[in-house]
Amino acid sequence: MELTHRPELRQKVTLSPQVYQGLTILAMPVVELQTLIDTELLENPVLELEEDELEPAEESDDRVDDAEEERAWDDWLDQYDDLENLDAGSPRDPNQEEINSDEFVGGVRTFDDYLIDQLGMLDIPEDVARAARAIVGSLDDDGLFVGTCAEIAAITGVTAAVVEQALSVVQQLDPPGVGARTVREALKIQAAYLGIDTPLVIALIERHLDAVAASHTRKVSRAEHVTEDEVRDAVELLKQLNPRPAGSFSPGQAPSYVIPDLTLRRFGEDWLIIPNNEAVPTLKVSPRYRQMLRSQSKVDDETRKYLKDKIRSAESFMRNVDRRRDTVTRIAEIILETQKDFFEDGKGDMRPLRLEDVSSEIGVHLSTVSRGVTGKYMATPYGLFELKHFFSGGYRSSSGMDVAATTVKRRIRDLLEAEDQSRPLSDQKLAEALSADGVDVARRTVAKYREELGIEPSWARKRR
Numbered sequence: 001m002e003l004t005h006r007p008e009l010r011q012k013v014t015l016s017p018q019v020y021q022g023l024t025i026l027a028m029p030v031v032e033l034q035t036l037i038d039t040e041l042l043e044n045p046v047l048e049l050e051e052d053e054l055e056p057a058e059e060s061d062d063r064v065d066d067a068e069e070e071r072a073w074d075d076w077l078d079q080y081d082d083l084e085n086l087d088a089g090s091p092r093d094p095n096q097e098e099i100n101s102d103e104f105v106g107g108v109r110t111f112d113d114y115l116i117d118q119l120g121m122l123d124i125p126e127d128v129a130r131a132a133r134a135i136v137g138s139l140d141d142d143g144l145f146v147g148t149c150a151e152i153a154a155i156t157g158v159t160a161a162v163v164e165q166a167l168s169v170v171q172q173l174d175p176p177g178v179g180a181r182t183v184r185e186a187l188k189i190q191a192a193y194l195g196i197d198t199p200l201v202i203a204l205i206e207r208h209l210d211a212v213a214a215s216h217t218r219k220v221s222r223a224e225h226v227t228e229d230e231v232r233d234a235v236e237l238l239k240q241l242n243p244r245p246a247g248s249f250s251p252g253q254a255p256s257y258v259i260p261d262l263t264l265r266r267f268g269e270d271w272l273i274i275p276n277n278e279a280v281p282t283l284k285v286s287p288r289y290r291q292m293l294r295s296q297s298k299v300d301d302e303t304r305k306y307l308k309d310k311i312r313s314a315e316s317f318m319r320n321v322d323r324r325r326d327t328v329t330r331i332a333e334i335i336l337e338t339q340k341d342f343f344e345d346g347k348g349d350m351r352p353l354r355l356e357d358v359s360s361e362i363g364v365h366l367s368t369v370s371r372g373v374t375g376k377y378m379a380t381p382y383g384l385f386e387l388k389h390f391f392s393g394g395y396r397s398s399s400g401m402d403v404a405a406t407t408v409k410r411r412i413r414d415l416l417e418a419e420d421q422s423r424p425l426s427d428q429k430l431a432e433a434l435s436a437d438g439v440d441v442a443r444r445t446v447a448k449y450r451e452e453l454g455i456e457p458s459w460a461r462k463r464r
Contacts, residue, residue, distance in 0.1 A: 022320040029375040030259040030279050046289040047314040050282035118173045127158045131166035143178040143246030177245035190241045200234040260379040327372045330362050335390045346382030409449045424458040
């Protein structure tokens with residue numbers, strides 16, 4: 001076998017470090033991006049946070065170095081200075097209106113901070129407030145009081161009567177049920193708060209929680225001398241209560257917060273999408289280091305080369321951060337336009353929207369849209385939603401209206417909540433009910449959506 005050399009031409013596409021960085025930044029949630037920005041600020045000395053005020057204008061100098069590269073850098077630096085004086089439309093304009101971070105969902109406050117803030121707004125004696133703060137510090141992750149009144153009295157130096165008063169104050173805070181000593185007490189507090197503390201509901205809480213969990217409605221009805229229908233109605237009321245009062249603040253074992261990329265606000269008939277510029281700070285290249293690069297500056301060549309490399313890196317990083325903000329905002333604008341019916345009251349039907357549709361609309365690759373919606377959240381008047389929540393395939397109803405798969409799932413849930421539990425609806429019956437509403441969905445698709453909703457099949461839902 002003879003080895004020979006043969007020329008061959010191949011095309012190969014590779015990502016530059018700048019492009020790869022841009023794709024990585026686009027895919028990052030806000031919290032990860034904040035960490036990356038902090039790291040970049042530490043590693044790149046020419047990068048700094050934009051201050052509230054403009055830097056003083058640098059004095060001009062007509063002296064020009066003979067080197068063409070130095071003239072090019074001077075021209076670039078002059079243009080950079082001009083960018084700092086642009087109007088409010090500039091992505092990095094320091095004069096833009098400051099947005100209060102407290103208006104965004106998420107934030108950095110802990111659950112204890114949330115309760116302490118509420119205590120600060122109450123007109124209560126100082127000794128009661130001191131004991132109440134100690135009680136807040138003794139709550140577990142579910143918001144239940146795991147200490148004792150004697151321990152709080154010893155810690156704060158107040159009487160047992162004051163501790164009892166302080167505990168009553170904590171139990172009046174939001175969310176309802178916080179500060180309860182047991183799950184049953186938390187449920188009773190919530191029932192009273194919602195005005196559903198009927199004798200049967202209280203009886204279920206005090207004596208029949210295990211039977212309710214096992215769906216033994218007949219057993220409860222016999223014990224309380226009421227009908228099974230009355231028990232089912234009381235159970236539906238009981239489902240409105242949360243055995244973990246602090247669950248919305250501390251899912252799992254530790255508190256977890258989501259910081260939105262955008263906030264959707266309504267002003268009259270118009271909607272406004274507000275990027276969360278408070279969470280992602282505005283960056284700039286330090287004027288001090290730009291001045292060191294001026295041709296008249298007495299800086300050695302090695303330092304000059306180092307600063308040029310760092311400035312190029314900083315500019316690339318800032319462009320990628322700005323591009324991420326712009327891409328996510330453009331996606332949100334299309335979502336707002338497509339899902340107008342939903343945003344009217346938070347209950348309207350959602351229209352089908354695919355990643356491909358947005359990709360074609362804004363002129364970017366499909367993978368870019370996918371990165372732009374995953375892990376990105378928008379705070380709306382109706383709650384916090386991940387952007388990909390608004391994307392789904394759909395169906396065309398008999399009236400010619402496009403209906404999103406999300407809306408079909410919601411209709412399936414509504415049908416199941418209204419079903420006769422002694423004769424639950426099968427997947428085929430659900431498909432027929434949807435067809436009667438003008439939406440033709442196959443039985444297998446109904447079964448798939450039911451499983452995605454976490455709802456058991458009809459035979460498992462049957463109540464005897």
